[in-house]
Amino acid sequence: MMLELRDIYKTYLQGRMEVPVLGGISLTVSEGEYLAIMGPSGSGKTTLMNIIGCLDSATSGEYILEGEDIAAVSEKRMSEVRLHSIGFVFQSFYLLSRQSALENVALPLLYAGVRRKERNEIARRALERVGLGDRTDFKPTQLSGGQCQRVAIARAIVNSPKILLADEPTGALDTRSGEQIMEIFQSLNDEGVTIVMITHEPEIAAHAKRTLHIRDGLLMGPDGRPIVPKKAPPVREAAAVGQPPAQKEAHSKKDAPEEPAKEAAIPKPQTVKKPRLPISPPKLPHMPRRHKDPEGSKPEPAAKAPEASPAPINEPKNVEPPKQEPPKMEPPKREPREEISGKSIIASLERMAAAGKEGAEDEK
Numbered sequence: 001m002m003l004e005l006r007d008i009y010k011t012y013l014q015g016r017m018e019v020p021v022l023g024g025i026s027l028t029v030s031e032g033e034y035l036a037i038m039g040p041s042g043s044g045k046t047t048l049m050n051i052i053g054c055l056d057s058a059t060s061g062e063y064i065l066e067g068e069d070i071a072a073v074s075e076k077r078m079s080e081v082r083l084h085s086i087g088f089v090f091q092s093f094y095l096l097s098r099q100s101a102l103e104n105v106a107l108p109l110l111y112a113g114v115r116r117k118e119r120n121e122i123a124r125r126a127l128e129r130v131g132l133g134d135r136t137d138f139k140p141t142q143l144s145g146g147q148c149q150r151v152a153i154a155r156a157i158v159n160s161p162k163i164l165l166a167d168e169p170t171g172a173l174d175t176r177s178g179e180q181i182m183e184i185f186q187s188l189n190d191e192g193v194t195i196v197m198i199t200h201e202p203e204i205a206a207h208a209k210r211t212l213h214i215r216d217g218l219l220m221g222p223d224g225r226p227i228v229p230k231k232a233p234p235v236r237e238a239a240a241v242g243q244p245p246a247q248k249e250a251h252s253k254k255d256a257p258e259e260p261a262k263e264a265a266i267p268k269p270q271t272v273k274k275p276r277l278p279i280s281p282p283k284l285p286h287m288p289r290r291h292k293d294p295e296g297s298k299p300e301p302a303a304k305a306p307e308a309s310p311a312p313i314n315e316p317k318n319v320e321p322p323k324q325e326p327p328k329m330e331p332p333k334r335e336p337r338e339e340i341s342g343k344s345i346i347a348s349l350e351r352m353a354a355a356g357k358e359g360a361e362d363e364k
Helices: 043-051 073-083 101-105 105-111 116-129 145-157 173-192 245-255 343-363
Strands: 003-014 017-029 034-038 061-063 086-089 163-167 192-200 208-215
Touching: 003 043, 017 043, 034 043, 034 173, 043 163, 043 192, 073 105, 086 145, 101 105, 101 116, 101 145, 105 116, 116 145, 145 173, 163 173
Parallel strands: 034 192, 034 208, 086 163, 163 192
Antiparallel strands: 003 017, 003 061
C-alpha cells in the first residue's frame, strides 16, 4: 500500500464563517497504481490533491504515506517527503523563464544538495526520457506548450519519486500534445511509478487503470451516490458538504450521549426598582431686560433689589460693629475773582485817588 486516507475533513475559514470543502474522504492507493480522480470545478479535487502532496494539512482525519503518519511529522520531515517521495505536475508548468530547460529540471537536485556536474547529468537524462534531449539549452519562451509540460514532467521525475501527482496536466494543451503527455505517464507507470491524476476530461481519465468521481467534497460510489463516512465528523465540522440533512440528524441523535434530566429552574424574585424623582435645577430670580427705544425715550427703571432679610436674633458676641466713616469736610467757598483788564485797573486807580482826597480833607 502506497497511501491511505481515513475520514479526511477540510474546512477553510473565511472571516468568522467556516466553509467545508472535504466532508470525509477515505481512499487507498496501492503501489504502482494509476488512479484518476474526476470532478467538476469546486468539488474539492484540488484540495484533496494538495493534502496527498503534503502541500496542505487536513482539518481532521489520518493520512498514512508509506506507513508514516503525515499529521505527526515535523515541517522539516514533510519537506524531505515532498523532495524525495513526491513529484508534482501542474497545469501552469511553473517554469523559471530566465533559466534554460536543463537548469529548470536540475532545480530539485540543487535543493537536495547534489553537485553541479552530477545534477546536470541527471537532468539531461530526464529530458531525454521525455523526448527533449535536443532542447536542453532552450528557455521556456522558446518552447511550445507541450514541450514546457514535458520539461515540467522531467523536473517532477528527476529525483525518482515513488508517487507522481498530476493536477490537470493536459488542461492547457492541445489534443496532440495531451496524447504525448499521456504516453509519457503510461511509460512511467509501466516502470513502477504510482500516478494519481486529477482531470475533468473523460478521454484523459480513460488512460488510468481506476477512476474515482468526487462531488461536493465526497467520493461517489458505483451507484452514483456519495459515500458518506461511517465516522461522525467532529463538532466544529458537523456541517459536512454534501451530507443530507436527514442523515446529519440521525448521526447526531445516535452519537449524542443521553443527557441527565435537568432540574426545574427556580424563578428568582424580581426586584422592583423605585422610580427616581427628577431633580429640577434651582430657579434664578427673573431680571427684566432693558430694551432700547428707537425714538430715544428714557430706559425703564430697573427693578428694585430685594430687601435684605433682618439679622438673626442671636448674633455672635465677637462680631465687630461696622465702622462709620467720618463726615467729609466741604472746602470753603471762594468769591469769584474779577478779571484783570485795562478798565479794571483804571477803575481801581480812580478809587484810590478819591480815597486819598477824602483822607486829606479829613485831616484839614
